[in-house]
Amino acid sequence: MSDTVATAHPVHEQHAEQGFWRTYVFSTDHKMIGRQFLFLGLFMLVIGGLLAMMVRWQLAWPETPVPGLGAIPEPYTYGGIIPPQTYNALFTMHATIMIFFVVMPIMVGAFGNFLIPLMIGTRDMAFPRLNMLSFWVGALSGAVMLASFFVPGGPAAGGWTAYATLSAKESYTGVGWGQDLWIISLIISGASSLMGAVNYITTIVNMRAPGMSYFRMPLTIWSLFITAVLLLLALPVLTAALAMLLFDRTMGTSFFLPENGGEPLLWQHMFWFFGHPEVYILVLPAMGVTSDLLSTFSRKPVFGYRAMAFSMIAIAFLSWLVWGHHMFVSGMNPLLGTAFMMTTMVIAVPSAIKTFNWLGTLWGGSIRFAGPMLFALGFVSNFVIGGLSGIFMASTPVDIFIHDTYYIVAHFHYVVAGIIFALFAAVYYWFPKMFGRMMHEGLAKIHFVFTYIFFNLTFFPMHFLGVAGHMRRIYNPLQYEFLKPMQDWNVFITVSAFLLALGQIPFVVNFVWSLAAGKKAERNPWCANTLEWTAPSPPPHGNFEVQPVVYRGPYEYSSPDAAEDWLPQNRPLAGAAARAH
Amino acid sequence: MLRWLPEDVSTYGGEIDALFYLIYYITAATFLLVTVLMVVFLIAYRARDGRRATYSHGNTTLEIIWTIVPAAILVVLSFMSVSTWAKVKRETPPTDFEVGVNAKQFNWEISYPGPDGRLGTADDVKFDNDMHVPVNRIVRLHITSSDVIHSFFMPNLRFKQDAVPGRTVIGWFEATKPGRYELPCAELCGFGHSGMKGWLYVDSAEDYAKWAAEHLSPKPQ
Numbered sequence: 001m002s003d004t005v006a007t008a009h010p011v012h013e014q015h016a017e018q019g020f021w022r023t024y025v026f027s028t029d030h031k032m033i034g035r036q037f038l039f040l041g042l043f044m045l046v047i048g049g050l051l052a053m054m055v056r057w058q059l060a061w062p063e064t065p066v067p068g069l070g071a072i073p074e075p076y077t078y079g080g081i082i083p084p085q086t087y088n089a090l091f092t093m094h095a096t097i098m099i100f101f102v103v104m105p106i107m108v109g110a111f112g113n114f115l116i117p118l119m120i121g122t123r124d125m126a127f128p129r130l131n132m133l134s135f136w137v138g139a140l141s142g143a144v145m146l147a148s149f150f151v152p153g154g155p156a157a158g159g160w161t162a163y164a165t166l167s168a169k170e171s172y173t174g175v176g177w178g179q180d181l182w183i184i185s186l187i188i189s190g191a192s193s194l195m196g197a198v199n200y201i202t203t204i205v206n207m208r209a210p211g212m213s214y215f216r217m218p219l220t221i222w223s224l225f226i227t228a229v230l231l232l233l234a235l236p237v238l239t240a241a242l243a244m245l246l247f248d249r250t251m252g253t254s255f256f257l258p259e260n261g262g263e264p265l266l267w268q269h270m271f272w273f274f275g276h277p278e279v280y281i282l283v284l285p286a287m288g289v290t291s292d293l294l295s296t297f298s299r300k301p302v303f304g305y306r307a308m309a310f311s312m313i314a315i316a317f318l319s320w321l322v323w324g325h326h327m328f329v330s331g332m333n334p335l336l337g338t339a340f341m342m343t344t345m346v347i348a349v350p351s352a353i354k355t356f357n358w359l360g361t362l363w364g365g366s367i368r369f370a371g372p373m374l375f376a377l378g379f380v381s382n383f384v385i386g387g388l389s390g391i392f393m394a395s396t397p398v399d400i401f402i403h404d405t406y407y408i409v410a411h412f413h414y415v416v417a418g419i420i421f422a423l424f425a426a427v428y429y430w431f432p433k434m435f436g437r438m439m440h441e442g443l444a445k446i447h448f449v450f451t452y453i454f455f456n457l458t459f460f461p462m463h464f465l466g467v468a469g470h471m472r473r474i475y476n477p478l479q480y481e482f483l484k485p486m487q488d489w490n491v492f493i494t495v496s497a498f499l500l501a502l503g504q505i506p507f508v509v510n511f512v513w514s515l516a517a518g519k520k521a522e523r524n525p526w527c528a529n530t531l532e533w534t535a536p537s538p539p540p541h542g543n544f545e546v547q548p549v550v551y552r553g554p555y556e557y558s559s560p561d562a563a564e565d566w567l568p569q570n571r572p573l574a575g576a577a578a579r580a581h
Numbered sequence: 582m583l584r585w586l587p588e589d590v591s592t593y594g595g596e597i598d599a600l601f602y603l604i605y606y607i608t609a610a611t612f613l614l615v616t617v618l619m620v621v622f623l624i625a626y627r628a629r630d631g632r633r634a635t636y637s638h639g640n641t642t643l644e645i646i647w648t649i650v651p652a653a654i655l656v657v658l659s660f661m662s663v664s665t666w667a668k669v670k671r672e673t674p675p676t677d678f679e680v681g682v683n684a685k686q687f688n689w690e691i692s693y694p695g696p697d698g699r700l701g702t703a704d705d706v707k708f709d710n711d712m713h714v715p716v717n718r719i720v721r722l723h724i725t726s727s728d729v730i731h732s733f734f735m736p737n738l739r740f741k742q743d744a745v746p747g748r749t750v751i752g753w754f755e756a757t758k759p760g761r762y763e764l765p766c767a768e769l770c771g772f773g774h775s776g777m778k779g780w781l782y783v784d785s786a787e788d789y790a791k792w793a794a795e796h797l798s799p800k801p802q
Binding site for chain 2: 083084085088157158159163164165166172173174258259262263264265298299300301302303304305307329330331334335337338341342345346348349352353355356357359360362363364365366367368369377380381384385388389391392394395396397398400401403404405464467468469471473474475476479480481482555557558559560565
């Protein structure tokens with residue numbers, strides 16, 4: 001194993017003390033890069049959340065001034081009233097930012113970077129400088145995306161799916177520069193993710209500690225590994241599509257414009273061929289983290305570890321065969337609809353396996369309700385709703401009615417916004433390792449209760465709106481006679497969304513306060529088995545004092561071989577127990 | 582029981598709604614099962630002094646059961662969906678009643694055959710946002726768009742079909758109850774997307790004849 005480390009890591013990075021810039025800004029330390037991604041993602045979360053609040057205000061009280069928005073000049077607002085064009089930009093940017101600049105940077109960028117070397121027991125990523133470049137290219141793409149708010153015509157307003165032909169011509173949306181910057185930003189962001197993916201795959205394949213076989217890897221690492229493979233294969237497709245769109249917009253090509261022989265549905269096929277695996281890129285790390293946390297806080301091995309790993313592989317494989325379920329009413333051949341329905345129904349099975357195995361992990365446990373555990377349980381409970389509501393649109397005839405309604409918005413917020421629970425679980429759980437201090441448990445619990453209640457009060461009623469036929473992306477529901485009786489729900493959802501946002505204050509307070517003055521963390525505050533907890537908190541550049549050697553899988557909780565209810569992966573057993581293993 | 586679907590006035594909407602409710606009951610039951618189990622486990626297996634968690638890595642029989650049961654349910658749902666889907670989207674029943682829908686920012690342009698009796702010719706009669714059809718008659722729609730993708734949505738008829746520039750998609754419906762129904766656009770189509778709506782008038786046979794005589798017949802010169 002050490003030979004492999006040497007070849008994959010030819011120029012050994014400095015692990016000695018370094019100056020301010022090399023430590024905090026242009027760091028090649030995977031842990032600092034992880035923290036940088038975390039801060040980037042949390043910053044963008046605030047922006048993405050504020051955009052959502054404005055969208056919700058407009059839907060509850062259409063065409064009334066948003067408090068505090070009056071300062072923004074015409075034509076972006078009229079004395080605080082959001083015009084339709086701005087409204088379209090708001091939800092477009094909300095979705096783009098949340099997906100590409102919050103969930104991906106935090107779940108994949110922050111925790112992927114921070115955890116992979118620590119959990120597999122190595123000193124750093126395979127390519128530390130590429131890793132640094134990945135962060136700074138990602139930050140650049142975020143800056144380009146934010147810059148689009150300040151160009152003439154405003155930011156992109158064609159939806160995060162940017163369906164051609166709407167997105168392909170300035171005359172259709174009135175957005176020029178903003179849409180171009182959106183495309184350029186996502187191409188740059190794709191480059192950043194590719195660098196990360198190459199790094200993750202190389203590191204996991206080549207640099208695992210002695211004894212760390214694939215089936216001794218924590219499920220978090222499995223999920224990040226599979227996610228990296230999906231990233232590697234999906235992002236080039238998006239990048240190709242984006243390049244074609246940019247050519248259509250700026251160079252007079254006609255990939256998606258029918259007047260010169262282009263095909264608008266080609267965009268949708270390419271977009272969703274990327275876009276559906278993308279959903280799993282977002283949700284797989286959340287599943288991995290949840291599996292680890294349920295095991296740790298139930299003091300019990302993961303139920304069916306191999307089935308959990310294989311079902312993630314199955315999800316990843318099948319994710320390439322289901323993109324057409326976004327296109328049942330798009331005008332593609334209805335025969336394809338039948339085929340995509342079958343594959344979509346099949347992909348529900350591995351998700352069901354994961355859910356039941358999580359229940360099996362809780363069964364017979366000794367469950368501790370610490371902050372991270374509460375959020376992990378919250379993820380499971382919301383994922384169940386999001387998974388089950390997906391079956392409705394998998395059925396082609398039912399999808400005819402609920403397609404493009406708020407039902408879809410409800411469904412994907414339960415899945416994708418539900419990831420925020422796994423995200424918070426991960427922050428609370430690994431904060432001690434990342435920053436060397438504990439977060440406040442009481443504030444974490446308050447944060448959980450508010451988030452869980454108002455998350456559900458915000459997103460569950462969206463199902464009702466969708467079933468009533470409420471279209472998504474409409475500016476003013478009161479323009480429709482058949483929606484007027486449902487307007488009270490829009491007000492209810494908006495009030496809940498505001499309370500959900502306010503419910504994040506305990507987190508912000510906790511995060512900032514704990515960074516500065518939290519209780520000093522021990523090496524292993526949760527009594528967990530995985531290797532990152534054998535390193536100091538926070539680990540120094542280079543991670544481990546001695547190279548860890550792995551003797552067993554990560555989930556040996558409450559094993560009869562050990563006196564305590566945990567058994568770290570690197571602890572050798574003496575006597576009979578050792579021979580039995 | 583959820584009863585918020587808009588009133589169905591189509592011949593095939595009942596089948597779609599029945600599938601909807603079937604999935605609704607299955608998913609609701611699954612949700613209850615999972616949630617109750619989870620709550621029971623959380624209470625029964627909360628950490629207490631002196632009790633150690635069960636040391637178990639799983640149970641293959643259980644795992645096989647909860648793989649096969651959902652798979653079977655999903656396969657059955659797929660096969661049940663196939664015939665309805667084929668009826669709605671794949672096979673148009675024979676009819677001589679044809680209406681053109683051309684979507685554009687931000688209107689529905691509805692066209693009827695002119696004196697030559699054929700759709701898509703120069704003498705077509707066109708209306709903005711108003712569509713009249715007789716009750717209990719199969720209507721074949723020719724849906725297209727002249728700029729961006731729109732989606733022709735008739736909530737009360739359980740009908741939705743994207744209007745794609747550069748291609749004409751065929752759709753059909755048969756309304757069973759006279760009335761006036763809204764025709765929103767369901768696909769984001771620009772700043773005027775919200776408010777891009779028309780009205781579908783389902784007329785009795787006599788009312789339709791009267792309207793057609795007034796609007797579709799060649800005007801006396």
